[in-house]
Amino acid sequence: MYQLRGVTKHYTRGKKTVHALAGVDLTIEDGGRLVIQGPTGGGKSTLLQMLGGLDRPTSGTVEFDGVNLADLPEAKLTKVRAESIGFVFQSFNLIPTLTAQENVETALVPLGLKGAARREQAERALESVGLGERAGHLPSELSGGQQQRVAIARALVKQPKVLLADEPTGNLDESTRDDIMELLEGLWKEHGLTFIMVTHDSSIARRAPRLATIRKGRVTITENAAA
Numbered sequence: 001m002y003q004l005r006g007v008t009k010h011y012t013r014g015k016k017t018v019h020a021l022a023g024v025d026l027t028i029e030d031g032g033r034l035v036i037q038g039p040t041g042g043g044k045s046t047l048l049q050m051l052g053g054l055d056r057p058t059s060g061t062v063e064f065d066g067v068n069l070a071d072l073p074e075a076k077l078t079k080v081r082a083e084s085i086g087f088v089f090q091s092f093n094l095i096p097t098l099t100a101q102e103n104v105e106t107a108l109v110p111l112g113l114k115g116a117a118r119r120e121q122a123e124r125a126l127e128s129v130g131l132g133e134r135a136g137h138l139p140s141e142l143s144g145g146q147q148q149r150v151a152i153a154r155a156l157v158k159q160p161k162v163l164l165a166d167e168p169t170g171n172l173d174e175s176t177r178d179d180i181m182e183l184l185e186g187l188w189k190e191h192g193l194t195f196i197m198v199t200h201d202s203s204i205a206r207r208a209p210r211l212a213t214i215r216k217g218r219v220t221i222t223e224n225a226a227a
């Protein structure tokens with residue numbers, strides 16, 4: 001469970017300060033699904049970075065299961081990320097020289113898993129995203145949608161508690177977008193994940209049961225019981 005209180009993030013360049021987050025209070029229950037939308041520059045990615053422990057707030061607390069990520073030493077923060085949080089990005093971020101299988105296995109290296117166990121778990125993760133047959137392919141030999149499936153397998157192979165996705169369908173055409181959304185929603189249900197996703201896509205936002213709209217660093221929550 002996440003509990004954010006009074007989270008601010010300021011970026012200073014020269015004399016100019018940008019208030020990317022201007023006091024965010026937010027609770028996200030275990031197993032919940034939250035979609036984050038809002039205008040460009042509103043603070044969506046910054047908020048996701050706080051939730052993922054990829055950056056620290058200027059002030060406020062980001063509690064994850066009762067631990068404040070804001071003041072956790074770097075080594076412990078790295079451990080939380082490696083064990084508990086899966087990330088999916090718009091640009092897939094696969095390593096171009098590694099096969100799909102090897103890309104997925106990279107997520108298991110920090111957990112200390114040995115070769116055979118790594119291979120087996122990565123194979124299963126690729127199968128769960130419908131890419132069992134493509135394990136030996138390089139990213140350049142896969143379509144955009146398939147590359148995103150590999151990235152999703154890499155995010156989930158370690159069985160994290162949380163999946164954070166920043167515009168996961170932003171580089172995909174409409175029908176591939178729908179396939180990827182269906183896959184993510186299916187995996188969310190199947191694994192009981194906490195699933196938090198940033199999107200520009202209003203058709204995805206409309207379908208969200210819980211929507212966080214972020215403008216000028218401030219969050220408004222809308223619940224949609226019909227979604």
Ligand SMILES: Nc1ncnc2c1ncn2[C@@H]1O[C@H](COP(=O)(O)OP(=O)(O)OP(=O)(O)O)[C@@H](O)[C@H]1O
Pocket residue numbers: 011012013018019020038039040041042043044045046047
């Ligand atoms: N590293 C940084 N240094 C300086 N300013 C930054 C930095 N990262 C973000 N910002 C600024 O903080 C504000 C919020 O940025 P953020 O990327 O969170 O917005 P966003 O809602 O994700 O935007 P977009 O939809 O365009 O991706 C913007 O004004 C941005 O320019």
